[in-house]
Amino acid sequence: MAGPRKGPGGAEEPPPLLVKIVMAGESCVGKTSIVRRYTEPDSPPAGTPATSYLATIGIDFKVKLVMFNDTRVKLQIWDTAGQERFHTLSTSYFRGAQGFVLVYDITNLKSFQSITMWMQDIYEKAGDEVDVILLGNKCDKESERVVPKQKGEKIAWEYGIPFFETSAKDNVNIEHAFSLLTKEILEKKSCVLYDLDVVTLNESKKRTCCAF
Numbered sequence: 001m002a003g004p005r006k007g008p009g010g011a012e013e014p015p016p017l018l019v020k021i022v023m024a025g026e027s028c029v030g031k032t033s034i035v036r037r038y039t040e041p042d043s044p045p046a047g048t049p050a051t052s053y054l055a056t057i058g059i060d061f062k063v064k065l066v067m068f069n070d071t072r073v074k075l076q077i078w079d080t081a082g083q084e085r086f087h088t089l090s091t092s093y094f095r096g097a098q099g100f101v102l103v104y105d106i107t108n109l110k111s112f113q114s115i116t117m118w119m120q121d122i123y124e125k126a127g128d129e130v131d132v133i134l135l136g137n138k139c140d141k142e143s144e145r146v147v148p149k150q151k152g153e154k155i156a157w158e159y160g161i162p163f164f165e166t167s168a169k170d171n172v173n174i175e176h177a178f179s180l181l182t183k184e185i186l187e188k189k190s191c192v193l194y195d196l197d198v199v200t201l202n203e204s205k206k207r208t209c210c211a212f
């Protein structure tokens with residue numbers, strides 16, 4: 001059985017910190033494409049013939065290991081389905097999340113108008129101290145834009161949350177957005193958990209404990 005991971009000097013390294021991030025927003029805004037672009041950078045880009053739209057059914061999640069100030073961090077990114085019929089299921093995954101990536105599509109006014117509703121759901125289920133970042137996706141489709149950038153900036157300012165326009169297709173601001181959200185979560189005084197999966201290999205149940 002594999003033992004605990006050793007650092008460069010042979011000393012045992014602590015397990016990575018575990019951060020739960022949830023993707024939220026209307027159907028077809030690009031949540032899955034953003035997660036894929038971030039966790040599988042070599043996959044074909046969104047918005048090309050190689051990537052026809054397949055709606056997320058229920059829920060999916062991806063994991064990405066990143067370094068933050070010399071600490072290993074395991075990002076568990078939950079990709080929810082934006083379709084109305086999955087709303088109750090999707091929002092049930094909001095509890096316990098430390099961060100949210102809330103996405104609208106700059107070419108779809110309805111997806112922007114629903115931001116207030118999504119923010120209410122997030123605060124109701126995850127508490128109003130949770131970190132949220134707002135993304136206006138598909139900024140490569142400038143000629144089809146119906147939501148001016150200033151509108152995204154304004155609503156983000158009103159909620160006091162960071163905002164970026166992104167393109168999963170052209171890989172604009174994706175890495176940047178996740179890095180900022182991770183930084184905001186880890187810099188908070190709130191409890192962040194170690195992922196003890198890696199040190200309890202013979203236990204079936206996952207255990208976590210407080211890092212601070």
Ligand SMILES: Nc1nc2c(ncn2[C@@H]2O[C@H](COP(=O)(O)OP(=O)(O)OP(=O)(O)O)[C@@H](O)[C@H]2O)c(=O)[nH]1
Pocket residue numbers: 026027028029030031032033034045046047048051052053054055056057080081082083137138139140141166167168169170
């Ligand atoms: N041009 C362009 N197309 C994109 C971009 N991001 C996603 N798309 C396309 O938009 C469509 C929907 O993308 P998804 O990532 O499946 O959207 P979703 O929000 O996960 O949708 P649900 O699973 O229904 O909630 C797909 O055809 C993608 O290829 C982008 O940045 N630019």
